[in-house]
Structures are given as C-alpha cells and as structure tokens.
Amino acid sequence: MALPDISAQFIFRQWSQGKYFYKEASGELGVPGKVATHRTIAAQRTMSGGSGEHAGHLIGIQFGAPGDVRNLGLQNPNMNTFAPRTLHAAFQGHGGSYHDLESDWTQQLKAGSKIRVTVRDKYRAGENRPFSRWVQWNETKPGSPAGVVRQLEFGNFSSPQQRAANQ
Numbered sequence: 535m536a537l538p539d540i541s542a543q544f545i546f547r548q549w550s551q552g553k554y555f556y557k558e559a560s561g562e563l564g565v566p567g568k569v570a571t572h573r574t575i576a577a578q579r580t581m582s583g584g585s586g587e588h589a590g591h592l593i594g595i596q597f598g599a600p601g602d603v604r605n606l607g608l609q610n611p612n613m614n615t616f617a618p619r620t621l622h623a624a625f626q627g628h629g630g631s632y633h634d635l636e637s638d639w640t641q642q643l644k645a646g647s648k649i650r651v652t653v654r655d656k657y658r659a660g661e662n663r664p665f666s667r668w669v670q671w672n673e674t675k676p677g678s679p680a681g682v683v684r685q686l687e688f689g690n691f692s693s694p695q696q697r698a699a700n701q
Contacts, residue, residue, distance in 0.1 A: 591605050597639070
C-alpha cells in the first residue's frame with residue numbers, strides 16, 4: 535500500500551529585500567514512515583556537486599516535503615549531518631545541529647504532536663549560499679488546545695569540507 539503523498543501542501547516562496555535574498559518553505563510536517571518521501575538526487579548533485587557542501591532540504595523529505603530545488607539550500611555538512619570525529623572538538627560535540635532538530639520533530643510527531651514549520655534561508659544578494667537558516671515552528675501536543683511557538687537561527691558557516699573543495 536502506497537503512503538500518502540502530502541508534498542503539494544508545502545508552500546515555497548522567494549523574494550529580495552535590500553541587500554538580501556530569501557528562500558522559504560512552510561507547511562505541516564507529516565509523520566516520518568507514514569508519508570511518501572521525495573528525493574531528487576539530480577537536483578541535490580546539481581546544487582552541491584564539488585562544493586564540499588550539502589544540498590540540504592529546508593524541510594526534510596522524511597516529513598513528506600518535495601525534494602526538488604525549491605526545497606534545497608547549500609548547507610554546512612556538519613550541521614546537516616554529524617561531523618567527522620576529527621571535528622568534534624571544534625563543535626564541542628557531534629555537530630548535526632539541524633539534524634538534531636529534525637530528530638526531535640520526528641520523536642514528537644511519532645508521539646502524536648502536530649508541527650507546522652517555516653524555514654527561511656537568508657542569502658547576501660548575488661551569493662548562492664545562505665549564511666543563515668531561520669526556523670520557526672508551532673508544536674501542538676496531543677490533547678492541547680493550543681500550540682507552543684518556538685524558533686531557532688542557525689549560522690551556516692563555511693566548513694573544512696567547503697574550504698578543501700575550493701582550494
């Protein structure tokens with residue numbers, strides 16, 4: 535039996551304001567394992583190939599979001615997944631800060647919570663790599679009449695992998 539495809543319910547937009555360009559994705563997250571996933575490997579390779587960076591999803595495909603370029607941004611690989619052990623001292627841990635947030639969302643969704651997110655990458659005009667990723671989400675626990683709004687901002691700093699690819 536095919537899992538439900540909720541990819542069309544996500545909203546994507548882009549705009550410029552002053553010296554900055556923004557790329558945004560929003561929608562209600564599906565429960566991982568209970569919604570269809572959509573990875574577009576060609577779009578990821580086109581975006582990140584040879585850069586040392588990841589073409590990271592603004593909203594992870596495990597939550598039912600589409601995997602195409604609307605939902606991708608260059609991302610420090612040590613933020614998107616766990617950093618190599620040799621970098622743990624620099625990160626004061628395993629890295630993977632955005633990955634950790636997605637893992638927390640997964641646990642909450644599997645416990646019955648509803649989560650609606652807005653993820654916004656911020657670029658300097660003329661650059662192809664965002665320097666920050668702002669995330670705001672509303673999490674509503676089962677049986678609660680209202681949700682709690684939370685937000686984080688992740689600096690998308692250059693990585694050793696990116697610097698090595700550019701040498």
